[in-house]
Amino acid sequence: xxxxxxxxxxxxxxxxxxxxxxxxxxxxxxxxxxxxxxxxxxxxxxxxxxxxxxxxxxxxxxxxxxxxxxxxxxxxxxxxxxxxxxxxxxxxxxxxxxxxxxxxxxxxxxxxxxxxxxxxxxxxxxxxxxxxxxxxxxxxxxxxxxxxxxxxxxxxxxxxxxxxxxxxxxxx
Numbered sequence: 644x645x646x647x648x649x650x651x652x653x654x655x656x657x658x659x660x661x662x663x664x665x666x667x668x669x670x671x672x673x674x675x676x677x678x679x680x681x682x683x684x685x686x687x688x689x690x691x692x693x694x695x696x697x698x699x700x701x702x703x704x705x706x707x708x709x710x711x712x713x714x715x716x717x718x719x720x721x722x723x724x725x726x727x728x729x730x731x732x733x734x735x736x737x738x739x740x741x742x743x744x745x746x747x748x749x750x751x752x753x754x755x756x757x758x759x760x761x762x763x764x765x766x767x768x769x770x771x772x773x774x775x776x777x778x779x780x781x782x783x784x785x786x787x788x789x790x791x792x793x794x795x796x797x798x799x800x801x802x803x804x805x806x807x808x809x810x811x812x813x814x815x
Contacts, residue, residue, distance in 0.1 A: 645712075645808045652731050652754045652777070652815050655761055659753070663734045663769045664720065667762040695719070695787045702730070702774055703781045709813035713802030714747040714770040716740070721788040723774065724762040728782045730774035731813060732757055737768035743795040749809040772802070777815065 653659060660666050674682035711733055718740055723732060736751040747770035756777055757763055765771060776782035797803045805811070 645810045647810050647812050648749050648752070649812045649814050650733075650752060650754050652756050652813060655755045655757055655763070660755060660763065662736055663753075664763060664765040666764070668760075695722075695789055697785060697787050699783065699785050700773060701781060701783050702776055704776050704779070709775050709815065711752075711772045711802075711811040711813070713800070713804040714772050715794070715802055716747075716768050716770050717765070717788050718791050719767050719789040721765045721769070721771070721786060722762060723757070723765070723784060723786045725757055725759050725774075725782060725784045727759055728779045729756055729758045729777040730782050730784050731755070731777045731815065732763060732774045733772045733811065733813065734765065735770035737766050738770060740768045743797070746803055746806045749805040749807075749811055752811055754813050770803075775813065 655666055655668070657666060674684050676683040709731070714733075714735060716738060723730075731754050733752060733754045735747045735749070735753075738745045738747070752770075755763070757774070774782070774784055792798075794803055
């Protein structure tokens, strides 16, 4: 039987998200260009994503709770931003991308609330799970990353399992 670690959802802030990447907090930044009917905030983050591809996800609230048995990681950064409702993004400390026997560490896992207008830019190697809806039955969000094959040695599983046969339960 697997041990369960329960974690609470945290508000997104620069310092607590720093080990996983950078964030854009949306309208709290000061605009650098504006006119009567618009304003522009540029740049809001510094990124480099060669040959990145845009995708989107429709995520539904799971019937059996927000349980995570494993995670994935990207060899490049991944950008995630919710469209009209908040999401819960679960992340764990980036690993060594050249070590394909590595597994995510449940003890370093955090869950963050990301609101529309906020964006996260996960570092390469950051372990993560698909985002959950926060307070709604379904949520739509965009992501951008570079397509890549599954982790060598883990090609037959959707998610690389946590070390020590642990699962995460998100308390919302």
